[in-house]
Amino acid sequence: MDWTRILTLVVAEFFAPTTAAYALAAIGLNIHFGLTGLLNMGQAGFMLLGAYGFAISTIAGWPLWAAVLVAIAAATVFALILGIPTLKLRGDYLAIVTIAAAEIVRLVGRSTTFTDLTGASSGLRGNQYKGSFQDASPFPDGTWALGPFEYAVNASNSWWVRLVGWAVVALACLLVWLLIRSPWGRVLKGIREDEDAVRSLGKNVYSYKMQSLVLGGAIGAVAGILYVLPRAVQPDSMGRSMTFFVWTILLLGGAATVFGPVLGSIIFWAVLALVKLTMRETIPTTVLRSEQIEQFGWIIVGVALMLLIIFRPQGILGDKKELAIHAH
Amino acid sequence: MPTEPTSATVDHRAAVEAALRDVEHVPGAAKPDPILVADDVRRHFGGVNAVDVDHLEVQRGAITALIGPNGAGKTTLFNLLTGFDKPSSGRWTFEGRTLGGVPAARVARAGMVRTFQLTKALNRMTVIENMRLGAVSQPGENLLTALVPPLWRRREEEITAQAEELLARFKLDTKRDDFAGSLSGGQRKLLEMARALMATPTMIMLDEPMAGVNPALTQSLLGHIQALRDDGTTVLFVEHDMHMVRHISDWVVVMTEGRIVAEGPPESVMGNPAVIDAYLGAHHDTDLGDDALLDEAALEDVAPDQDAAGRPGTEEGTR
Numbered sequence: 001m002d003w004t005r006i007l008t009l010v011v012a013e014f015f016a017p018t019t020a021a022y023a024l025a026a027i028g029l030n031i032h033f034g035l036t037g038l039l040n041m042g043q044a045g046f047m048l049l050g051a052y053g054f055a056i057s058t059i060a061g062w063p064l065w066a067a068v069l070v071a072i073a074a075a076t077v078f079a080l081i082l083g084i085p086t087l088k089l090r091g092d093y094l095a096i097v098t099i100a101a102a103e104i105v106r107l108v109g110r111s112t113t114f115t116d117l118t119g120a121s122s123g124l125r126g127n128q129y130k131g132s133f134q135d136a137s138p139f140p141d142g143t144w145a146l147g148p149f150e151y152a153v154n155a156s157n158s159w160w161v162r163l164v165g166w167a168v169v170a171l172a173c174l175l176v177w178l179l180i181r182s183p184w185g186r187v188l189k190g191i192r193e194d195e196d197a198v199r200s201l202g203k204n205v206y207s208y209k210m211q212s213l214v215l216g217g218a219i220g221a222v223a224g225i226l227y228v229l230p231r232a233v234q235p236d237s238m239g240r241s242m243t244f245f246v247w248t249i250l251l252l253g254g255a256a257t258v259f260g261p262v263l264g265s266i267i268f269w270a271v272l273a274l275v276k277l278t279m280r281e282t283i284p285t286t287v288l289r290s291e292q293i294e295q296f297g298w299i300i301v302g303v304a305l306m307l308l309i310i311f312r313p314q315g316i317l318g319d320k321k322e323l324a325i326h327a328h
Numbered sequence: 329m330p331t332e333p334t335s336a337t338v339d340h341r342a343a344v345e346a347a348l349r350d351v352e353h354v355p356g357a358a359k360p361d362p363i364l365v366a367d368d369v370r371r372h373f374g375g376v377n378a379v380d381v382d383h384l385e386v387q388r389g390a391i392t393a394l395i396g397p398n399g400a401g402k403t404t405l406f407n408l409l410t411g412f413d414k415p416s417s418g419r420w421t422f423e424g425r426t427l428g429g430v431p432a433a434r435v436a437r438a439g440m441v442r443t444f445q446l447t448k449a450l451n452r453m454t455v456i457e458n459m460r461l462g463a464v465s466q467p468g469e470n471l472l473t474a475l476v477p478p479l480w481r482r483r484e485e486e487i488t489a490q491a492e493e494l495l496a497r498f499k500l501d502t503k504r505d506d507f508a509g510s511l512s513g514g515q516r517k518l519l520e521m522a523r524a525l526m527a528t529p530t531m532i533m534l535d536e537p538m539a540g541v542n543p544a545l546t547q548s549l550l551g552h553i554q555a556l557r558d559d560g561t562t563v564l565f566v567e568h569d570m571h572m573v574r575h576i577s578d579w580v581v582v583m584t585e586g587r588i589v590a591e592g593p594p595e596s597v598m599g600n601p602a603v604i605d606a607y608l609g610a611h612h613d614t615d616l617g618d619d620a621l622l623d624e625a626a627l628e629d630v631a632p633d634q635d636a637a638g639r640p641g642t643e644e645g646t647r
Contacts, residue, residue, distance in 0.1 A: 175475070178474070178475050178477075179471075179474055179475070181477075182468050182474035182475070182477070182480070183460070183466045183468035183469045183474060183480060183484065184468060184469055184470065184471050184473075184474035185474070186453075186457055186460060186461055186469075187461065187469055189450070189452075189453055189457075190450050190453065190461050192452075193450035193451060193452055193453060194448045194450055196412065196432075196444070196448060197444070197448035197449075197450060197520075198450075198461065199412070199431075199432040199433050199436070200410070200412075200432060200436055200441065200442050200443075200444070200448070200524070201436060201441070201461060201462050201523070201524070201526075201527065202433050202434075202436035202437040202441070202464060202527060203433055203461075203469070204431075204433045205433065211471050215471070
């Protein structure tokens with residue numbers, strides 16, 4: 001058994017673009033759930049909208065910055081549409097509406113009605129929209145190796161996308177760090193605890209919830225761009241299961257913490273890679289075939305999530321004391 | 329001594345009493361200087377008229393008690409006046425401003441702040457954060473300003489100083505950095521009241537401030553409420569504890585089945601037969617926990633072997 005290879009691949013997950021994309025999506029969800037208590041069950045919808053917004057406007061010939069703005073604008077409009085009718089109601093309504101709306105985005109994206117724009121179920125190929133991002137790189141083309149990790153500098157699954165991805169994650173962490181300590185973040189936490197109490201203190205709860213939904217959704221849209229940069233826009237790969245992975249990552253790392261989503265994403269993808277690779281090496285194909293191992297990996301994720309919620313509900317970085325107080 | 333707080337309290341109470349002396353003791357009586365005037369406020373739940381108030385005026389600077397049996401509509405009226413519930417019909421003004429149909433947050437910003445019957449401490453926030461949240465005009469509560477700490481840090485220091493002063497007044501300063509959820513029920517009541525005061529409201533609405541509070545804490549709460557009046561704050565509160573109502577209120581409004589049935593100073597209202605029938609009961613003046621209420625025969629039934637004369641309380645037994 002080749003442990004060096006397995007460990008190299010596992011460590012590669014630590015800084016993979018997908019890990020960064022999920023970390024960023026979880027940071028957005030953390031603003032919704034960890035700070036404000038909003039149950040957004042459709043973060044994948046925000047990500048998919050961001051991915052479509054970016055890819056379609058790039059294909060239409062728009063520059064990089066404009067395409068990113070289109071993605072953010074799409075998520076903002078989506079958040080407003082979801083928020084206006086539901087944020088005045090009890091929290092569960094938002095959960096139902098977001099999960100349905102994210103599915104609507106996916107189903108509209110894969111329907112043949114808009115094949116010219118979205119490519120229907122086969123999606124948009126990466127080569128169609130990666131150009132402007134890769135051209136923005138200041139580095140010369142080619143490949144570059146850091147120890148055992150060797151990737152293209154600019155093309156597709158590159159060092160460039162890793163650098164930009166983690167820089168954006170760092171910026172988002174800084175943003176959350178500033179907000180969580182600010183009076184604005186304090187109002188959000190108050191809303192998470194008891195909306196009516198905050199209302200009785202003269203704060204416009206509806207407006208704060210809307211700001212939170214838009215901000216977290218916009219971060220989700222940028223995460224969607226990061227997610228599709230090293231691959232293609234595939235509506236079916238950005239469905240409900242993606243939302244649930246983002247939730248797992250957030251709860252694993254610890255909601256309402258600054259670095260919880262980042263740590264959660266790194267551990268999630270690294271452990272998943274470790275489990276799958278080890279099983280492929282050790283279990284003979286007569287017992288479990290390769291695609292069965294793939295699915296078995298997800299079963300383990302599910303069990304791990306259950307154990308986590310039961311034995312460490314505050315996540316890895318969360319404050320146990322804070323969570324222990326649950327009585328209202 | 330004018331600096332003595334008790335004499336200040338006496339002075340303020342006397343001033344309010346003088347102002348209310350000529351007010352008629354009838355439901356909906358006009359007050360000389362009303363801060364809150366409500367007309368035809370109704371709230372139906374299905375076929376039930378939870379609130380059906382023709383006219384109500386609350387005197388500025390006074391402590392007004394709202395009493396009545398369970399289900400009389402006191403809390404519903406509170407919810408309506410503070411914007412937490414929408415009336416079926418009705419209008420009211422606060423300091424001359426129409427507040428009917430205005431959302432709760434704007435009612436609070438207008439200077440009418442409330443507390444809740446079931447205490448709403450923000451459990452997973454610290455005591456000091458609870459207090460800071462009550463403050464007004466903090467520019468850092470705006471999303472963009474929040475990102476630039478120098479723009480709000482000075483105001484934050486002022487707020488913290490104000491909060492610490494209030495916490496000291498309410499004897500919560502030792503709990504400053506504890507989670508609010510770790511406080512006792514009574515301390516949470518105190519915290520909620522202190523938090524409401526962060527906004528320096530002109531009128532504070534307390535929904536059963538004494539429920540679940542131990543006697544020693546009740547004493548200090550009473551002191552705080554009187555101190556509020558002495559500072560010029562108008563207080564309207566719902567309470568079932570008649571000793572407290574008698575002790576601190578300047579004016580009492582009685583509700584039953586959604587309507588106001590009596591108004592007046594505490595002594596006069598508590599002698600009102602309608603109030604006694606609807607709410608207080610014939611024995612409201614006697615302490616049900618007093619051994620003296622048990623008559624000799626009952627006592628002998630319970631403890632036939634003991635000498636009744638030697639039992640404490642028998643001397644006052646015939647009052």
